[in-house]
Structures are given as structure tokens and as C-alpha cells.
Amino acid sequence: MAGRESQFGATLPKADVPKKVCVVGAGPAGMEAARVAAERGHRVKLFEKTGELGGGQFRLATLAPFKEEFKNIVRYYKSQFKKLKNLEVVLNCEVDAETLRAEKPDAVILATGGAARVPEIKGIDRPNVYTNHDFLRQGVKVSGKVVIAGGGCAGVGTADLISDVSTADRLSDLGLKVTVVEMMEQCALDEELITRLTLLHRLQTKGNVELLNNYVVKEITDKGVVVIGPDKKETTLPADYVVLAFGAVPYHPLEEVARQFPNCQIIGDVVRPGKIKDAVEDGFFAGLRV
Template structure:
């Protein structure tokens, strides 16, 4: 509204469009198979079930939630758990058959003979081709947030998008000295609306250093070699965390 844009919501596609969107029952119910138990898969299963289709959802892990499980870990993000809980309850209420710990292989899909298959398997990180990226001192956000990979006292984060900023704050609250390296002119470019300024203010208050317009040249055991507007330099660090793009 402040930007003179239509009202919208990150989790409710119908918000602001209630007059033009409605979910009505179908005259020809079908057998629908959904692959993936993250937010996209559960929402697809929910809407399909509301329309009267017979839905089976496959999730290869032991719980629903997908990458929202990771998104709910950084500071001030635990409210994402309410969305996971809501969608999980909807699966039960709408009689969606949820099959956890089961991968939807080609054989499983063929044997199920569905009329339609919805693939919602989420994203995987793209690991950049940086010398030293496979070092023992390098971790991804999931390594840090989920698996609690031990990080050194000083940490350099590659990438200043939402994931990088939130992981920086997460590590800072654990007493780590954190620096963010970003190629763009500023950090948080993918953070929407007023949330960006709130997060940037928290990063500044926490003393998290940012290096913008800066490219990673190499990762070593002692830190990272970077190149910015003032030339090349070395940032000493015990650990390096990459905020890699997902596809």
C-alpha cells in the first residue's frame, strides 16, 4: 500500500484478490499425487483437496515443512512454525494421505496411477566455482542452522541476501565476529518492504561488518581473498559460510 502496489501476502495467494479468486468443488474428482511436503507441496495438496480431488502427498523426510523448517531458526523467525502447523493440520482435516519417509520414485508414481502429479521438491543450492569452496572451514546456511556445524570465532559470510543477513545475525547472537561480503552495492536487496530496514538496523547494532561491491577471489584456511573498489585484500576468518543461490 505504501508503495502504491496491490495488497498481497507471502503465504496467502488470495489476499487482496478475494473477489476474483475462489476455490470451488470440481465436477470430476481426480487422483492427485503431490511430491514434496514443504509449503508449496502442502498448499497444492490443500487446494486440490478443497476442490474435491483425492490427494496423496509424499515427503522423503520424517516431517512436513520443507525449507520452512530452516527458515524458522534464525532470530525473530520462529513464527514460520505457525504456518507449518497450520498446513500440517489442514492435511489431516482434508483427508490428504501423507506418506512420510517415502520417496516418490518413478516406480512409486507409476504404481499409484495418478491422474495428475504435482512436483514441489524445493530448491537445492548452486555452489559457486570459487577456489577453496570445498574446504573444511566452509559451510552452508543449512550446515549452520540445522546441523549446528561448529564455526570458528570469526566468520565471513559470502552473500548479503536474506539468508546471509539472517545467518549473520544468528551467528552474532552466539558471540561470533561476523563479516558479510556482497558483490552488489548494498546488502539485503532481496528483502522486501520495511523488513529490510529493520534487519539492516539490527545488523548495524550487532556490529556486523559489511563489505559491498566486493568479490570473493579465493577461500583459504585462514580466511578469504577479496577484491573491491579499493583493490584486493585479505579478510581473516576461522570459518566461511556461503549464502548460495538456489535452483
């Protein structure tokens, strides 16, 4: 772990008793947990419901042009997994209770990630409204005016601020007029400083992206997104499409079955939506604990 080499040394401690470990979800948390557990000598099976490593939220995070370097993370894990003969990756497998029971694992690590947060806002179920997860995953083709609603809601972490900007950036590259509505004083406040300044500067100079800070989304109507501005006045932002980027909530489809496996750890965004580094850290320690 970068910066903790003196604490953990160059090699990981071998497991006293090698176990059969099932890791569910190959996002950053699951991949790191699988790597560490396998390096320690456990027999590891890493299950992923999509057809690729990092195919969940992580893939969405890599789609913004300025976040392409994240793809190196998956390249790294692929190269590590090749060296670990006691680690098997199973893609296109959505794990349920039955799958886990059939595996008869000694230990289970659940790293199923997060889902888009959808707050209770009037009109949010209109057909032209997408979560940013769906929008990016489906590669929705949009035209005209797009409002990105999100950022700053209670309990939402860094990812939503970043994803607001990531999504807007992607849209503007398609030649659209994009307005980002942000409740905080500025967008992407929790982003690493240099990245944040570079990104905001790029968006502001593109000409077709407007960042509205200190605005709160009140309602979505057939005319657009009703917002309340810093002056407490209501305005309707015309919108052909609305993309919700209100961050993530835990996605925990195996919550019930987790109780059936005494040696079960739950890690990454399924515990608390955060950032990639948090998920990797969770994975590292889960791999050490198993």
C-alpha cells in the same frame, strides 16, 4: 488468496472428475497445492522426504530469530489437513520413479524445492567451507571468525540476500565475529522494507557483525576469504569458517520421471528459486489446474 478474494471467491470450484493426485515435497508449494486439490475434491497424497511438513528449505528459512513467524504457515496447513479426510500426508518418504509408478496417480505435482547454489570459486571445497543450507541443517558449531560469502550473484533471487543476513544473525547470536560479504551496494536489498531496515539495524548494533557491501569473493584459501573491494584492491578476510549463502538452484531429482506422467506439474523453487509467497502462489494455481 489474500487480495484476490473477488477473483476466486470464498470457496474453491469443485473438480469435475475427482482424481488421485500425488504431490511430491511438502514445502510451501507442495502443501498449498495439496490443500487446494483436496479442497476441490481430489484424493491427494502428499509425500515429504523429511520427518516434518516444511522440512526442506522452508525450515531453514524459519531458523533466523526474526523469521519465527513463518512457523505459523506450517501450523495453518496442519490445521487445514486435519479437516481434509481425502488428503493423506506421508512423511519420511523420499519419492522416486518406483514410488510414483506404484501409486498409479492420475496427476502428479512435483514441488521438490531448491538446493544451495555453489559457484565455481577456487578453494570452495575446503573442509571449513559450508553452504548455508548444510550449516543450518546440521547445526554446525563454529568458533572464531566466520565469513559469510554471498549475495548478488547473477540469477540469484531474494532468498540469498535474506539468507545471508539470516545466517549471520544466527551466528552472531552464538557470540562469534561475523563478516558478511555482499556484492551489491547493500545487504538484503529485496527484503520487504520495514523488515529489512529493522534487521540491518539490529545486525549493525550487535557489534560483532560487519556488513561489507560492494565486495566480491574471489577465492578461499587457508588464511581466509580473498575479496575484491570497491577500490578494486584484494584483501584477505581471516576466516576459521566460511558459510556460502549464494542462494538456491532448482532441486529436481524427478526430472526424468516427470516425463513419464503426462499430467505432471512442476512448481515452486524447483522451477525458479524465489520466495515463500511465490511458492504458495504456484501451489495454489497448481491445485486449481489439476
